[in-house]
Amino acid sequence: MKKIILFLTLSLVALPASMKANEGMWFLMFIERLNHRDMEKMGLQLTAEEIYSINNHSLKDAIVQFNGGCTAEIVSKEGLVLTNHHCGYDAIAELSTEEKNYLKNGFWASNRKEEMKxxxxxxxxxxxxxxxxxxxxxxxxxxxxxxxxxxxxxQEIAKIQKENDEGGKYTVSVRPFxxxxxxxxFVYQDYKDVRLVGTPPESVGKFxxxxxxxxWPRHTGDFSMFRVYADKDGNPAEYSTENVPLQPKHHLPVSLKGVEExxxxxxxxxxxxxxxxxxxxxxxxxxxxxxxxWVEGAKTGMDVMKKYMDKDEKVNLMYASKYASTANYWKNRQGMIDALSKFGTAKTKAGQEAKFDKWANKKENKAKYGNVVATINNYYKxxxxxxGHDSYLQQLMRTATxxxxxxNLxxxxxxxxxxxxxKKAEMLPRIQGAIExxxxxxxxxxxxxxxIAQLNLYASKGxxxxxxxxxxxxxxxxxxxFTKDVNDAFAKSIFASKEALEAFMKNxxxxxxxxxxxxxxxxDLQTKMRAKSDDLAKMENDFGKAFRLLVEGLRESKLNAIEYPDANSTLRLTYGKVRALPADKRNDAKINNYTTMDGMVKKxxxxxxxxxxxxxxxxxxxxxxxxxYxxxxGSMHVNFLTDNDITGGNSGSPVINGKGELIGLAFDGNIEAMAGDVIFDPKLQRTINVDIRYVLxxxxxxxxxxxxxxxxxIVK
Known part of the structure; x- marks a missing residue:
């Protein structure tokens, strides 16, 4: 999701060796061994080979990473891509003007020629x-x-990448777990000619x-559509009017049946x-x-941006994406503070570590693991x-261009x-591109x-x-x-505007x-951000080793039963069920696992x-x-809930039924489960999805x- 979905408190120490089925972000290559039987019991009708296959087309061929930060799915044999509205937000804003404001009013290409790159x-x-x-x-x-x-x-990673990229045809990434x-x-193939097909108006996509x-309850039509283009042979190619829609190995059929608890x-x-x-x-x-x-720094930047965005639609388009991203994580981090504090997550983890420390200091384990917990605790202290200082500085850097x-420039x-x-002639196009x-x-x-606002905050709190x-x-x-300092700096600086910089470039x-x-x-700010004393470097070295040994020891001692690795932007599968939250008077639905258009109109x-x-x-x-649809x-369903285990990056991910059919798009999580980045709660964790019928x-x-x-x- 666009956010880091977090859940609530449950001691991992107390979990049985066999994880609860809806917890986990699983590698596709291990589905047959670890998950397939559980999934069948829950309603899966596909074989493991139909989900992940190297030699034959499978579900994984319809799933793409979208622009490095979201997920999307192929939904037609002509390369049609479906993802979230907020995932396409940057592209939609970029293509919009004051006269043709696609972000505000929506857009649908009536033919391929109208699709925009x-x-x-x-x-x-x-x-x-x-x-x-x-x-x-x-x-x-x-x-x-x-x-x-x-x-x-x-050095070894570089060798593995070279061995598997087939002369640059593929992108190869070796990742630690x-x-x-x-x-x-992981071997990937990237397609760069991707064009906007359509988007609902912002009042729908960001309702x-x-x-x-x-x-929750939620009533957001968080979707947008794109199309992947390739050369005539189906290979990746730079943008060209000669390119044709990609013929994918697999695309997801779309179900109109709807979902039930x-x-x-x-x-x-x-x-x-x-x-x-x-x-x-x-x-x-x-x-x-x-x-x-983080919360205070983000809010400081947001407040200033909003003041100017509300005054001028052109400025609003310029900063819409930056503001939305900042606001999203601002609310996320505050929710994490509240949830992690309320449910004592640190205390739960400390209890687990105390048991580990006792195991680690047994005679047979002491040499390797004895100092692990102490080293980690000393580093954090x-x-x-x-x-705190770094978070203030990071928010300054993120919100103040x-x-x-x-x-940098x-x-x-x-x-x-x-x-x-x-050499200047060689470098000049890159310099000019950076300025643009x-x-x-x-x-x-x-x-x-x-x-000004961020320097005042940082100088005080940092x-x-x-x-x-x-x-x-x-x-x-x-x-x-810093008001006068920054005003004076703007009056004198070559970086205060593009025009001032271009004038400087003449001499x-x-x-x-x-x-x-x-x-x-x-x-000065960048130097501080990158500064690292010898003592800090030594502490980071010791902490890195201790953390690795902690995880190794927790797995060896069976004190932590997690069988899946942490998320790190690699393809995963999570499975669960459509699952309601307790009844909520704010929701007009008969069962609190979906919302309706009637409820949306009431808002x-x-x-x-x-x-x-x-x-x-x-x-x-x-x-x-x-x-x-x-x-x-007799009602129009808008959003629905499942208990899948997802997090930031899953935005736009397809929600798929037991037959391999698309039933919705994941786009958010519920605030009650905000601590789940750290510790999973099977009672409260929910994924909020757009019903595919509402999309259509x-x-x-x-x-x-x-x-x-x-x-x-379409499957009816």
């Missing part, structure tokens, strides 16, 4: 994977430092906004990151230091203040100016105010760990108010850059940023104009793009 968008197909743990671990030994270990592993105790390689984010549901996708092995000290540090700073831009220009004419990229979505008044030299000097002179001098006031601020607030909706939807709902109960209704009945639905394989 964003500047940078790709999908990644999974080809195969294999275990290389023995090979990788064979090049390291216990006497190596973590840096030496990393170097040896990276179980904190570096196992390694697998409920920040208020409903992470909440306890129906089998599996999700395939690319979950981004979980930390189910995180030690108690890490949880405690996040709750008390890192996450509160020593870095608590740093974690001028936190990063002057240093300035250092590139300094290097450029030192080269001979031939940085200033493509840049509104100077907003950027100036964000930088000071207990220590500020960078130049920032500390400015703070001493300005009493912690570039490194002395100008090195004395530029925004460059000095940016370099309607004319002109409201979050709860406005097209009048046409209200009228069609009143007339019960649902077509073939109506549920058997929006495309066909509301938008009049029936030709898109006709392209799919």
């Amino acid at each position: 964003p500047k940078s968008l790709y999908v990644r197909f999974f080809v195969r994977m294999d275990d290389v743990s023995k090979r990788i671990l064979g090049v390291v030994n216990d006497n190596m430092s973590e840096l030496e270990r990393e170097k040896a592993i990276n 179980f904190q570096g105790n196992e390694y697998y390689y 409920g906004g920040d208020t409903d984010n992470w909440e 306890n129906d089998f549901a599996m999700i395939l996708g690319y979950p981004g990151r979980t930390n189910r092995w995180m030690p108690a000290g890490g949880i405690d540090q996040n709750v008390k230091y890192a996450y509160p700073a 020593a870095t608590d203040l740093k974690s 001028l936190g990063m831009l002057p240093a 300035g250092n590139g220009l300094i290097a450029y100016n030192k080269e001979n004419d031939a 990229n940085y200033y493509g979505e840049f509104y100077a008044p907003l950027e100036k105010d964000v930088l 000071a207990n760990y220590g500020l960078p030299t130049y920032i500390a000097k400015l703070k001493q002179a300005n009493n912690g108010d 570039p001098k490194n002395e100008t850059i090195e004395n530029d006031p925004l460059y000095l601020i940016s370099v 309607y607030k004319k002109g409201d940023d979050e709860f406005d909706m097209p009048t046409k939807i209200i009228e069609m709902n009143k007339a019960r104009d649902y077509g073939q 109506v549920d058997k109960d 209704w929006i495309i066909d009945k509301y938008s009049g793009a029936k030709h898109i639905v006709d392209e799919m394989t």
